[in-house]
Amino acid sequence: MSVLTMQLAGPLQAWGASARFARRTTEQAPTKSGVIGMLAAALGLQRTDDLADLAALRFGVRVDQRGVPVRDYQTAQHFDTGRSMPLSERFYLADAVFVAAVEGEGDLIERLHRALREPVFLPYLGRRSCPPARPIELAVHHDQTLDARLEDEQWRASSWHQRKSREPMVTLETIIEADGTEGLVDTLRDQPLSFDPRHRRYALRGVRHQPVEIPNPAAPRPIADHDPTAALRGQ
Structure with missing residues (x-):
């Protein structure tokens, strides 16, 4: 199996799993349906096309920079x-950064990577009003599991956010699709079945939350021991 890693960073993001009608909320992390929809758009798929191969991909996300919830009122005539x-009402996450990953067969993962580099339809972070601020595609990793990749991927938070933490290691949350063998897991209704606007359908899927330890590249380096009298002793 192969893993495609992506960075989802922008001024605003919105990942709704149950948003409807006049109140459009957002989850605190990207949803599988939102990321699969972004990949489908990059491939040039229409909303009525079959999603089976993309929906079968295993999905996970790491919260590198949690972001700040904001609310916007909108009027129309x-x-x-x-x-x-x-x-x-529209709810968004401001200044958030996530590392998302999908795991599947190598040929499909490579095709998705190429599509993100040259997308047919421009990608956005959950809603069309939320363009990405960085390139989305990171890399393809062969013969590595999704879980291991989210533990190994470098911290993608903004530099100012990294400098706020002076610790050499940071603890980040991961939300990873359960494989069906785990015990108690949470559920989200964001497993895409159809994006057809006449009858959008989503199923429940299990997810598990777990922390990972990631090095902080902006952590202050330790100061070496210094003896101010060494020069006087000829050392």
Whole structure:
């Protein structure tokens, strides 16, 4: 199996798993349906196309920079009548950074990597109003599991965020798709079955949360022992 790693960073992100109608919330981390939709768009798939091969990919995400929840009010009017539409709320994550990964057969993973480099439809971070601030694709890793890759991938938080933590190691949260053999897990309704706008469908999937320890590249280096009298002793 192979793993494709991606960095999801931007001024705003929005990953809704249960958002409907006039209140559009966001999860605290990217959803599988959102990332699979982004990959499908990069491939040039239409909303009515079969998603079976992409939906079968195992998905995981690491929270490198949690971000700040923000809320926006939006108004709209009908063009023909000028009649006001209901006031709507949109929730976003500001200044968040995530490392996402999908695991599957090597040929498909390589094809997705190429598609992210030259996407048919431009990618966005959950909603069209949320463009990425960095290149999304990172690398393809062969013969490594998704779990191991999320432990090995370098910390992708912004440099100012890394400098805030003076510890040499940081603890980050991972949210990884359960393989069905684990015990108690959480569930999310973000397993995509169809993106057809006439009948969007999502199933439940199990996820497990676990911490990982990652080196902090911005941690202060230890100061070597210094003896101010060494020069006087001829050392």
